[in-house]
Amino acid sequence: MKDMAPFNFQADQNRICQSFRRGLASYHRSASVQAGIAAQLVRLLQQQGAPDRFQSVFEFGCGTGHLTHRLLESFNVSKLVLNDLVPEAAAALRPVLDRAPVKFRFKPGPVETLPLPQQLDLVVSASTVQWIQDLPGLMERLAAQLEPGGWLAVSGFGRSQFHELAALGSQAAAPSYLDAAEWPQLLPDGLTLMAIIQEPVVLEFTSAVELLKHLRLTGVNGQSRQSWNRSRLQEFETQYRSRFGRNGMLPLTYDPVLLVARKEG
Template identity: 50%
Template sequence: MEVTEQTPFQTRVENSFRRGLATYHGAARAQAAGAAQLIDCLTQVVGAPRLFPRVFEFGCGTGHLTEAFLAQYRVTNMWLNDLVADAETIVRAKVSETQVNLQFQAGPVETVLIPKDLDLILSGSTLQWVEDIPGLLNHLADHLAPGGLLVLSTFGEQQFTQLRALGSKSFAPSYTNADQLKHVLPASMVMRRIEQSPHDLYFPTTRDILRHLRDTGVNGRAQAPWSRRKLATFDQTYKTRFACQSGLPLTYDPVFMVAEKI
């Protein structure tokens, strides 16, 4: 395992996701649906089945995307990465029936050792946690072989719009819309497919919303616990501003892209 140094922000994010690791796979329904949609985008570009000899996935988490990808595509060697080292045991168990030669290393994707001449780089619901997206995309492109694919999902600027309207600053730093991703794609890459599909999840109470955020570990920038008064104010304000017939909405704004190294 490659030992890497982390920024204080990355350490907070790691701790948040580690606390939610046991509940993440079941609670992260938007991320699970997004993994399936990202693989559908890939299939529409390249078809399936197809062999990808060398694949790197960063931010693999509990394996939503890893499972969806390996269910459709054949892989010889696959390198997995996540900030949380404990994710390795979970994701290995989920792919134990495959014939893939699997390696794992923990740490920030910006600094872990990435193999060269990759056929595909894959990531689901992770790019929004990267503070320098153009820099990372250039770094990733350097590790792709000609014709290699960069297959990523992230979240756009409407992500958690209700919480942000109420002043929350505890979430990911780099929500990026589809048109913005087009402009930061490296010159060595050509966009093959990109789409953005905001939608709402609905919850019966604000406590359910907060539990969902905790169980998926996405409040990694939170600095302090909430007081009882703050919780009561949040509850009342959220209901007043956003309640509808379906319940209390929480917006997810996934962005999916497939780009090719030229």
């Protein structure tokens, strides 16, 4: 499984965008791991003592709204600014937003270059920060827009994310897989880390075709340049089974990292 190609950030972001755009229709029902992470992130925020009501919230990488939905069901939000790289996410979010009495705006494009909303009391994002090349830079910009006492709740993935694919030679990894232990030094001064969790989730597939279908339906393998034919697929399945196969199944490891931080008052 070889996806080797020279790194070009702009080209790769276009590829990521295309991959998520293609997967948008199927993402919401196929991305069960991300749905679980979104629910867990909101619980973590509540457990850390977040208030019931937020005045001004920014969510980036909102996708089809797994986190948006959990957030609006658990907190009273007055004003919400949503962002995603893929402009078509705005339409996909409709069913979630129609159910909630919230004033919202959707801003498409890469969050790295987006003019950020100001005076925020909460910044949230699930399963997206792994796609951000300059994560310390983004965290610095976000922290600057948080009000004193404001909250940050984000999730990404650790270095074991899809480790089976990496071991078989895939270069499709996102640029910023970070373990829980790496986050404290990445957060800007003035943000206090309240809680961080890293717990792998392993899915199992009956065949390589099913596993690859899962990656395509969720759009999560956005940097893959692999094109498949019958013999490549056969070789991939044989290698996968011999290295990782368990009781006839093919495991695929997700390595979510969830954290809540707070700006000093």
